[in-house]
Amino acid sequence: MSAREDIMGRIKSALRDAPETPVVPREYRRSSNMSAEQRLEQLVDRLEDYKANVFVTPAAKAPAKLAELLAGSSSIVVPHGLPKEWLAELTDDAGSLAVHVDSPERRLTVAELDAVDAVVTAAATAVSETGTIMLDGSEDQGRRIISLVPDRHICLLRAGDIVEVLPEAIARLEATRPQTWISGPSATSDIELERVEGVHGPRILDVIILT
Amino acid sequence: MSNTFLGMPALPVFGHGNLNATEPFPQAARRELANTQLRANLGHATHTIRDKRLKVVAELPDWEQMRDSGSAIKDATMANLPGMLEAFEANFTQRGGIIHWARDAQEANEIVTALIRETGETEVVKVKSMATQEIGLNEYLEEQGIAAYETDLAELIVQLDHDKPSHILVPAIHKNRSQVREIFLREMPGVDPLLTDEPARLAEAARKHLRKKFLTAKVAISGANFGLADTGTLTVVESEGNGRMCLTLPETLITVMGIEKLLPSWSDLEVFMQLLPRSSTGERMNPYTSLWTGVTPGDGPQNVHLVMLDNGRTAALADKMGRTALNCIRCSACMNVCPVYERTGGHAYGSTYPGPIGAILSPLMTGIKSEENNSLPYASSLCGACFDACPVKINIPEILVHLRGEDIDSQRAKIKVPTQMDLLMKGAEWAFSSGTKLNLLERGLPLGKLAAGRDKVIKKLPGIAGGWTKTRDIPAPPSQSFRQWWDKEHTPGTAVVPGMTPGNSAENSEGEQA
Ligand code: SF4
Numbered sequence: 001m002s003a004r005e006d007i008m009g010r011i012k013s014a015l016r017d018a019p020e021t022p023v024v025p026r027e028y029r030r031s032s033n034m035s036a037e038q039r040l041e042q043l044v045d046r047l048e049d050y051k052a053n054v055f056v057t058p059a060a061k062a063p064a065k066l067a068e069l070l071a072g073s074s075s076i077v078v079p080h081g082l083p084k085e086w087l088a089e090l091t092d093d094a095g096s097l098a099v100h101v102d103s104p105e106r107r108l109t110v111a112e113l114d115a116v117d118a119v120v121t122a123a124a125t126a127v128s129e130t131g132t133i134m135l136d137g138s139e140d141q142g143r144r145i146i147s148l149v150p151d152r153h154i155c156l157l158r159a160g161d162i163v164e165v166l167p168e169a170i171a172r173l174e175a176t177r178p179q180t181w182i183s184g185p186s187a188t189s190d191i192e193l194e195r196v197e198g199v200h201g202p203r204i205l206d207v208i209i210l211t
Numbered sequence: 212m213s214n215t216f217l218g219m220p221a222l223p224v225f226g227h228g229n230l231n232a233t234e235p236f237p238q239a240a241r242r243e244l245a246n247t248q249l250r251a252n253l254g255h256a257t258h259t260i261r262d263k264r265l266k267v268v269a270e271l272p273d274w275e276q277m278r279d280s281g282s283a284i285k286d287a288t289m290a291n292l293p294g295m296l297e298a299f300e301a302n303f304t305q306r307g308g309i310i311h312w313a314r315d316a317q318e319a320n321e322i323v324t325a326l327i328r329e330t331g332e333t334e335v336v337k338v339k340s341m342a343t344q345e346i347g348l349n350e351y352l353e354e355q356g357i358a359a360y361e362t363d364l365a366e367l368i369v370q371l372d373h374d375k376p377s378h379i380l381v382p383a384i385h386k387n388r389s390q391v392r393e394i395f396l397r398e399m400p401g402v403d404p405l406l407t408d409e410p411a412r413l414a415e416a417a418r419k420h421l422r423k424k425f426l427t428a429k430v431a432i433s434g435a436n437f438g439l440a441d442t443g444t445l446t447v448v449e450s451e452g453n454g455r456m457c458l459t460l461p462e463t464l465i466t467v468m469g470i471e472k473l474l475p476s477w478s479d480l481e482v483f484m485q486l487l488p489r490s491s492t493g494e495r496m497n498p499y500t501s502l503w504t505g506v507t508p509g510d511g512p513q514n515v516h517l518v519m520l521d522n523g524r525t526a527a528l529a530d531k532m533g534r535t536a537l538n539c540i541r542c543s544a545c546m547n548v549c550p551v552y553e554r555t556g557g558h559a560y561g562s563t564y565p566g567p568i569g570a571i572l573s574p575l576m577t578g579i580k581s582e583e584n585n586s587l588p589y590a591s592s593l594c595g596a597c598f599d600a601c602p603v604k605i606n607i608p609e610i611l612v613h614l615r616g617e618d619i620d621s622q623r624a625k626i627k628v629p630t631q632m633d634l635l636m637k638g639a640e641w642a643f644s645s646g647t648k649l650n651l652l653e654r655g656l657p658l659g660k661l662a663a664g665r666d667k668v669i670k671k672l673p674g675i676a677g678g679w680t681k682t683r684d685i686p687a688p689p690s691q692s693f694r695q696w697w698d699k700e701h702t703p704g705t706a707v708v709p710g711m712t713p714g715n716s717a718e719n720s721e722g723e724q725a
Pocket residue numbers: 490538539540541542543544545546568597600601602603604605
């Protein structure tokens with residue numbers, strides 16, 4: 001008998017008293033009763049608590065903000081679907097900043113990713129109550145590896161994509177897409193349960209929220 | 212579909228690996244208790260995390276509703292486990308993942324080894340996983356000539372120190388920062404000799420140490436926190452980014468997951484991803500959560516395997532009273548609030564699963580007859596703190612009592628003649644059956660006082676009661692009982708000063724029932 005059949009048989013035998021399937025109560029909050037401003041304010045508060053750097057900017061000013069943050073950097077990687085206009089103010093700077101585009105046709109190697117200063121991505125949605133930004137591998141967010149290997153992650157989030165509670169985000173996301181939920185820069189509490197930022201993931205997380 | 216189980220219920224098949232204590236709990240606890248550094252570290256850590264947990268739990272107005280949902284979702288999963296597993300398997304497989312089934316630790320280790328061999332690699336990176344700890348995978352791989360590198364900071368500390376984890380969430384909780392520094396200086400090749408004991412510096416040292424391994428690893432091994440039956444999605448919850456590294460960079464990913472880790476649907480994750488981070492690290496959300504479903508072309512490992520592990524889980528499932536122990540999401544809240552764990556630490560439990568949950572889960576998975584684990588259900592004062600803290604409302608004290616009963620039954624079955632405990636219980640039944648009988652016994656109290664002698668403590672009791680005095684002294688009994696004093700006080704005309712040796716009390720309490 002295969003291991004699978006064996007285990008299935010054991011399970012069925014274990015359940016021969018036919019335990020009842022309970023009706024699952026769903027009394028917890030499944031939608032927000034906060035205003036958009038409150039959600040924005042809450043998200044900023046939570047992300048800063050995790051030691052992320054947060055900037056709230058009108059969408060039209062996003063390119064300028066990005067250029068400001070990247071002043072002094074020499075190279076970045078972006079996913080091929082990142083809105084081109086966000087990068088508009090980066091390239092006219094005498095071309096001193098190299099922008100590598102990761103696309104299905106030209107996938108950057110690990111070594112190339114390890115050599116860039118930062119990655120710039122969009123985000124799928126964010127949960128203000130927990131301070132969590134979700135990436136789902138859409139074209140403006142790219143492969144999981146590009147937002148992981150560079151030491152700095154700059155994430156642009158549209159304020160309209162902020163929800164308050166996790167169930168609202170779950171309803172917006174598609175389970176089978178490869179996802180990364182990010183709540184602050186990489187951290188550990190493994191030594192005396194004291195949280196310190198900066199282990200293996202990006203040590204700097206900048207979030208630009210576009211209003 | 213096999214139907215061999217019909218009619219003839221199969222006997223439960225128990226688990227193996229690092230589930231068995233190597234020595235009985237009382238013995239191990241005595242040694243661990245003598246380690247004052249350990250107790251200081253643990254006391255500090257468990258108190259810090261308790262406070263954090265309480266604070267973030269109090270923030271949510273619907274925490275109790277969420278616990279109710281979590282508990283019911285898990286009960287529903289267990290009641291329908293075969294269907295859940297089939298659905299998960301179909302979805303995961305349909306998207307390019309490959310599923311293997313392992314009856315026990317040995318089989319799981321063999322499967323993982325064979326999968327690594329197929330890649331031709333002799334090194335793998337690992338993200339912290341209870342299941343692989345349980346089956347002793349690292350040791351097995353080492354015997355096979357395969358080096359497995361733990362990448363979680365705490366696991367790395369434990370591995371470098373050739374030690375064992377003592378906590379399911381923070382395996383190095385028993386080490387303080389200066390001990391970690393010493394381990395790094397001693398065991399980490401090329402480490403900066405000027406390394407300080409600041410946690411941030413220590414974390415940086417770990418980053419440097421592992422960076423190259425991550426960027427060049429071809430094979431990774433992980434566990435999983437949840438598997439979603441209706442989509443075939445797996446989830447890993449972590450903090451450092453070592454999980455993301457392992458789940459994203461290598462070509463081959465091998466995940467080992469217990470069959471009980473499933474949730475029926477994607478939307479159930481909204482409950483568990485609120486319960487888990489707040490209960491475990493006391494954070495609103497952990498820094499990183501990764502989700503993957505089979506293979507995503509062009510993104511992450513293209514060779515994706517999952518080993519579904521039984522290793523005694525079906526035996527736990529067969530125990531009607533105990534099966535809710537399988538609902539555990541390994542948050543560690545129960546050990547962080549446990550007065551016994553706080554003092555003995557995780558090593559005393561022997562098994563991969565320490566603390567209150569370990570005290571029920573280990574014997575359920577190995578069988579209570581397993582000599583080393585039958586003392587675990589007694590490693591509790593039954594104070595109930597674990598039940599209150601448990602995000603999925605596992606009634607740990609109730610299961611502990613149930614397992615103590617099972618243990619006594621199994622001992623009795625071995626012995627056949629009535630044990631001292633049986634005789635004592637019989638005696639108690641007689642004594643408490645009427646006030647007269649109790650009064651009669653209570654007249655013996657002054658004798659106890661005599662036995663205690665001048666320092667008013669009794670150091671050694673006879674028979675199995677000696678088990679009690681082996682680890683503690685008991686104060687001498689008073690010269691009269693409360694009932695005797697009450698009678699004196701309330702018999703009209705007699706006033707007795709408490710503490711004075713009374714004469715015979717009137718036998719006026721007949722008919723009063725205990
Ligand atoms: S038994 Fe409950 S509290 Fe303990 S680790 Fe499991 S889920 Fe957490």
